[in-house]
Every structure is written in C-alpha cells, then in structure tokens.
Amino acid sequence: MSSFITMQLQQIWDKTLDLIKENSKVDTANFSVWFDGSQLFDIRDDLAIITVPYKVNKQIISDLYKDLIKEKLSIVLEHEVECQILLKKEVDSEYINKDALRRSNILFEDKINPEYTFDSFVVGKNNREAHAAALSACYYPGKFNNPLFIFGNSGLGKTHLLHAIGNYIKENRPEDKVLYIYSEDFVTLLIEAMKNKNVEEVKEKICSADYLLIDDIQRLKQSTSQELFFNMYNKLIRDNKQIVITSDIHPTELKGIENRLISRFSSGLSVSVGSPEFETAKAILQKKIEGRNEEILIEDEVLDYLATRFASDVRKLEGALNELFFKSILYNPDTIDLKFAKEIFKENPMTVTNDELSVNKIKKAVCDFYGLTKTQIESKSRTKNIANARHIAVYLCRKHLDMPFAKIGLEFGNRDHSTIMSSYEKMVKLLKDKEQFQQALQQIEKQLGIQ
Ligand SMILES: Nc1ncnc2c1ncn2[C@@H]1O[C@H](COP(=O)(O)OP(=O)(O)OP(=O)(O)O)[C@@H](O)[C@H]1O
Numbered sequence: 001m002s003s004f005i006t007m008q009l010q011q012i013w014d015k016t017l018d019l020i021k022e023n024s025k026v027d028t029a030n031f032s033v034w035f036d037g038s039q040l041f042d043i044r045d046d047l048a049i050i051t052v053p054y055k056v057n058k059q060i061i062s063d064l065y066k067d068l069i070k071e072k073l074s075i076v077l078e079h080e081v082e083c084q085i086l087l088k089k090e091v092d093s094e095y096i097n098k099d100a101l102r103r104s105n106i107l108f109e110d111k112i113n114p115e116y117t118f119d120s121f122v123v124g125k126n127n128r129e130a131h132a133a134a135l136s137a138c139y140y141p142g143k144f145n146n147p148l149f150i151f152g153n154s155g156l157g158k159t160h161l162l163h164a165i166g167n168y169i170k171e172n173r174p175e176d177k178v179l180y181i182y183s184e185d186f187v188t189l190l191i192e193a194m195k196n197k198n199v200e201e202v203k204e205k206i207c208s209a210d211y212l213l214i215d216d217i218q219r220l221k222q223s224t225s226q227e228l229f230f231n232m233y234n235k236l237i238r239d240n241k242q243i244v245i246t247s248d249i250h251p252t253e254l255k256g257i258e259n260r261l262i263s264r265f266s267s268g269l270s271v272s273v274g275s276p277e278f279e280t281a282k283a284i285l286q287k288k289i290e291g292r293n294e295e296i297l298i299e300d301e302v303l304d305y306l307a308t309r310f311a312s313d314v315r316k317l318e319g320a321l322n323e324l325f326f327k328s329i330l331y332n333p334d335t336i337d338l339k340f341a342k343e344i345f346k347e348n349p350m351t352v353t354n355d356e357l358s359v360n361k362i363k364k365a366v367c368d369f370y371g372l373t374k375t376q377i378e379s380k381s382r383t384k385n386i387a388n389a390r391h392i393a394v395y396l397c398r399k400h401l402d403m404p405f406a407k408i409g410l411e412f413g414n415r416d417h418s419t420i421m422s423s424y425e426k427m428v429k430l431l432k433d434k435e436q437f438q439q440a441l442q443q444i445e446k447q448l449g450i451q
Helices: 003-022 028-035 055-077 088-096 098-104 128-139 158-172 183-195 199-207 223-238 259-265 278-292 300-310 314-331 338-345 354-370 374-378 384-401 405-411 417-433 435-447
Strands: 039-044 047-052 082-087 148-151 178-182 211-215 242-247 269-272
Touching: 003 028, 003 039, 003 055, 028 055, 039 088, 047 055, 047 088, 055 082, 055 314, 082 088, 128 148, 128 158, 128 242, 128 269, 148 158, 158 178, 158 211, 158 242, 178 183, 183 199, 183 211, 183 223, 199 223, 223 242, 223 259, 269 405, 278 300, 278 314, 300 314, 300 338, 314 338, 354 374, 354 384, 354 405, 354 435, 374 384, 384 405, 384 417, 384 435, 405 417, 417 435
Parallel strands: 047 082, 148 242, 148 269, 178 211, 211 242
Antiparallel strands: 039 047
16 A cells, blocks of 8 residues: 555544544543554445454444444545454455465455464364364365365354365465355355356356365255356366365255265265363363453453353354453453353353253253263263163154254264264164163153153
8 A cells, every 4th residue: 555545544534533532422531542553444445444453442443433433434535434443463464465365366255264273273172183184185185085074063163174274275375276165155156157147257267276165065055056066066176176165064964955966075074073172162262362462361260160151152152252351341340250250141041052951851861761870871881771871862862853963973972973873773773673662762752741
C-alpha cells in the first residue's frame, strides 16, 4: 500500500475517532482502552477493514462499537460502508503470505484460516492418529493414505487439521496449489458453473490442485455435483494428488452419497477424532490462552473445572473460555478464580448433549441389569458377561438413538466403527436365536421407559 494511501486512511480514521468520541454514549476512559492502537487498514469495495492489536479489543469493539464505527465512518466517507474488525496479525499474515497466496489463490478465494496450524493443535489420545495421518499427507502427498478421511463428532478438530495441512503447504511448499473447500460451497460452485456454462473450466482448475481439502463431505448431497466430483476425484487420485476429506461419520455410513464414491473414500485411510480426555482438554485451554496474548490471570483450578465440564466438544470448551474472558473484562475481578467461573456458568446446563445423556442412561441401565460398572462395559474386556452387556448397549444405542456406528464407538472405549458394527450384528443374531437375550432386552428397555 502506498504511503499516500496510508496517510489518507490515517486521516479518515482520525476524523472517525473524533466523531465517535463526541458521541455522548462513549465513556472516554473506555474509549482509549479499546481504541488504542486501532487503525483503518484498508477500504475495499465499501468494506472498511479496521485492525486492532489484541483479541480483547477485537471482541469488545465488534460487540459494542461496530455500529457506531460504521455510522461515523460512513459520515466521513460520505457514503455507506460496512466494517470488519480484524487483529493486526490477521491482516499481516494475509499480506506476508501474499506471494504464496497469489499462487495457490489462482484457483479460488483462499479460505485457509492462518490460526489453524499444527503448532496450535494439541495432540492427545483422542486425535493422535488423525494428527499423524495429516502430517503424513503433508510429507508424502498422494503416496500413502489417499484419500485421507478424517471423521468424528462436531467440534473436535477435523477442520482445524484440514487447515493445518493447508497452512503447512503454503509455508513449506508455496509452489503447490492447495484448494480448501467446504462441501456446500463446492455444490454452489458447480451449480453456478453449470448456469454459466463453464463447468469444464472449473473442473480444470480443481484438477490442477496438488491438494484438495474437502470439509464436511456428508453435505455433498446434490447428485449432479456427485457425478462431477466423481470425475474430478478419479483424475486427482490418478495424478497422485493428495485428497483429504472430513466428515461427521465413517465413509461407509454416509447417507445420500453414491456407493461408488463411498467405496473410493474407504480405499485410503480413515481415522477418527474423539472427545479429548481431561489432560488434553486442559492443554487445549492452555494453548488457547497462550494464543490470546492477554494479561488476565486465570487460576489453574478454573481450567480443571472447564476441562471437566466442557470437554465433550472443543468448540464449547473454547466458547466457555471466551465467555469467561469476556465476563472478566466486564466485571473486572482480580483473577479468574473458581468462584467467579462457577458464578458465570451457573445458568448453563452441563454441556452434555441429549445423545450423550441417553447413551449414559443406556449404559447405566445395562450395567444395573448385568451388575457391572460403566468402566467395565467401556473396557476392552472380552469376558463373556461384559462383552454381552456391551453388545446389548451398542444395540440399544443404534436402535433407539439411531447413532452412527463410529459415534457409538467413541462412547465405548474409542472402538472403531467396524468393531461396533459387528457387535451390533452379533446382538441382532443373539436376539433372533436366544430367548435369554430377548428377555434381557425387554427388561432393560422397560427400565429405560421404552415400551
Ligand atoms: N486438539 C485441538 N487443539 C487445539 N484446538 C482444537 C483442537 N481440537 C479442536 N480445536 C478447536 O476447536 C474448535 C472446533 O474445531 P473444528 O472446527 O476443527 O471442529 P470440527 O471437528 O471440524 O467440527 P464440525 O464437524 O462441526 O465442522 C476450533 O476452534 C479448533 O481450533
């Protein structure tokens, strides 16, 4: 950006800040805290980009002052503009990576989030395999594990890993073309291409990618898109280009996706991500705090509290941390201690989903019936009594909660989906052949209030 333009932007921003300060609703002490170091970075297509130094400024300005900025900036510019508040490092990284971006960007708009890297990803028991497989896709593209299929429940880091691959390639092999695309955007893109009669051109662009990173493939429902995707997929694999796909379920359980695609997805490597156990959840919190670069003290037992309470979904874990920081800015305690945290979350129900609640109920009813503990039915034990109890619990989860096998697997000691599928099939057979299991099932269902 030329210095002339920078100067103009500075003048526009100074005028805007003066107008904001004149607003009677703005408290001058707060004003300098939140606006110090802010800049009008750029104005593109009626979108003003304002940069701030810290996450906390970004959050407060976005929540409390964005409309006011928009109003005053529009007055200064004498035309209506929208505005976006970004961290300085967010735009810097965009500009630093400009060259690499230009190359990979030839395809489509770059949507790789610079914050989702391998460095910012915490590895634990729940995601070790997926992390290793993602790295291997970076080191040996198209050689092994093609496609790499990462599956697991929502909010557990699949997208993060996909972006981490993209960021790794952009940094280490900027000459490689990376295409990250969300499945629904892919469908829209192809529909647009059909309308504009440039399908061939779009196909050619996609097929020129060295890495195709497709997020949430379960959303690729549209059949014409599947046909086109099938052709491109085959070409990319033939050319040894790396494909990485994420989904909320194992490929064999995808619904509404053609069998020939499913069978191709299963031909590479499928790895799951599960919920983090306590230590990993705590390490994730620590990593997120590090990334915030703020000086608010948070006591260790608060992290224990959050890690115990919100670990089933990392997105919720992160949301809880953000809420805590946000409230601490509003209420200004000396440190964030357990009392403060409990007060903040007292209105929130425990973040166990209905599914988990029901899974827990099923586990409890089965354990009560067989006189076992929850740890025993989740264990790897093959003792007949324990294995039968596990089969029946798996069967009930499938029958009454309609849960995918992979998801049930995560609830029963992180077993893979094929083990759970055979457990389910075993129970179906036992129920057909043996009366004792029919009776056990009836009683457990009665206990659960299912008639
Ligand atoms: N192991 C981890 N280390 C650090 N951050 C993590 C980890 N796992 C998840 N996260 C964070 O949790 C949030 C949700 O993760 P992400 O978007 O990757 O989930 P997802 O599995 O793709 O969910 P969905 O299926 O809903 O798209 C992100 O902010 C991500 O950075």
